[in-house]
Amino acid sequence: MQEAGAPQLIHWTENGEERSARWHSEAGMPPPRRVAIADDRMNADVAYRLACEGTALLWRGDFQNARQLLQALARRTGHKGKGGKKARAPKVPGSATEAFHLHRQAQSQRARTLAMLLIPFEPGYTIPLRRAPDVKLACNEAYGRGEDAFVIxxxxxxxxxxxxxxxxxxxxxxxLGERIHPHYGVFSPVRGEYVQLVAETPLPRGAQLAFDIGAGTGVLSAVLAKRGVAHIVATDMDQRALSCARDNIARLGLDEQIELIEADLFPEGRAPLVVCNPPWVPARPSSSIEHAVYDPDSRMLRGFLAGLKDHLTPGGEGWLILSDLAEHLGLRPREQLLGWVAEAGLQVLGRQDVRPVHPRSQDADDPLHAARAAEVTSLWRLGIA
Structure with missing residues (x-):
């Protein structure tokens, strides 16, 4: 039995020898139990069948050919059999909620299948394959120093x-009139409508101190600093997010205005402005970066609302940035959100709304198109009741 905390290992047989290496998966997938050696001679249909059966393919051929094989596997995830025969017609969901769960299930199955094509690494982040790219810098940024062999x-x-x-x-x-540089594993602020809400909503009177709960890339702290807030205390629990925010704040020359703290939600004390952009959908994330989108049981949202009253100065405002996509998916009704606000001793002072403009909101082929097309992103201004 493997000891708790020990690195997971992947085992395989090659040239009659038993081999093993450290297994790495950001999504937390366990090492596959069955591993076959694959190279440039492997047919895409055979590879797809093996991947669907749970057999991982450890690549020993040309790196660029592995990329092409992965593309072929991706095309087959919506089809079955030779000649591109389509799979059985998908189940028609009876509700938006069922559509969401079926969509997540399909995403998960697709991810598991495509994750079966594996690449070996030697110590120092070297890929021992023909035409392999130099990924040392990218790996060092994401994982830190690499001193052992592994498979990914x-x-x-x-x-x-x-x-x-x-x-x-x-x-x-x-x-900002500037660029924000997201790090690996930190959600990128590509949906700029929520950033614009923070940039345009009038600041509370005398807001020279603000808390930014869940700083991420640091983009909202930077916007508040550019608006003239003298001191912002930004918090996060994720080390990658803290490193990312620290880097962006330094790039923008805002070190003296923005203080970064590792904390679960709130720092100590009170402020006239407390801003939070929690994950918008109450569901279980399937990878580290999805923690910025999916929040099981609305943990962060409920924690922010429950603790806000104790961290606001009299007359202060809490700014909650939240999409109503969960409402359109039937995952969290508006009445529940308003109930949590009231239970926390808070009141709604106002709300700024904006329609998303991201491509998926316009894509009629998206399985969740009806919900995305109706989505509104809001900045809720909350005060002590």
Whole structure:
């Protein structure tokens, strides 16, 4: 039995020898029990059948051919059999809630299948394959120093490479007139409508101190600093988020205005303005980065509301940034949200609304299109009742 806290290992047989290496999965997937060696000779249909059966494919061929095979597997996740025959017609959901759960189930199954194509790493983040890219910098940014060999899914590796490019290029934030550079595992502020709400909503009188609960990339703290708030205390529990926010704040030259603290929700004390952008959907995340989107049982939302009264100065405001997508999916009714507000001894002082403009809100083929098309993002101004 493997000791608690010990690294997980993946085991396989190659050239008649038993081998093993450390297993790495950001999504927390366990190491596959069955592993086959695969190379450039493997047929995509055979690879797809093995992946669906739970057999992982440890790649020993050309790296770029592995990428092409992954693309072929992705095309097959919506089809079955040779010749591209379509799978059975999907179940028609009876409600928006059922549509959401079926969509998440399909996403999870697809992720498991595509995660079966594996890439080996040697110590120092070297990939021992032909035409493999140099990913040392990207891996060091995401994982820290790499001193041992390990195995990772190609899909996760490509996500890491993509995140590295996002980090280099940054995301343009019109409210700042600057770019924010998201780190690997930290949610990117690509949906700028909620940032604009924070930039445009009138500040409470005398708001020279603000708390930013769940800082993430630090974008909302930066917006408040640019608006003239003299001191912002930003909190987060995630080490990657804290590192990311620290980097962005330094890039923007806002170190003297913004203080970063590792804390679960609130720092000590009270402020005339407390801002929080919690995950919007009460569901279980399936990977580390999904914690920014999915909040099981609305834990962070309820924690923010329950503790806000004790951290507001008299006449202060709590700004809750929240989409109503969960309401349109039948996951959290508006009455429940308002009930939590009242139970916390709070009242609604006002609300600023904006319609999302992201591409999926316009995509009629999206399984959740009806809910996305009706979605509204709001900044709720809350005060002590």
């Amino acid at each position: 899914s190609l899909r996760e590796l490509l996500g890491l490479i993509g995140a590295h490019e996002w980090r280099k290029a940054g995301v343009e934030i019109p409210a």
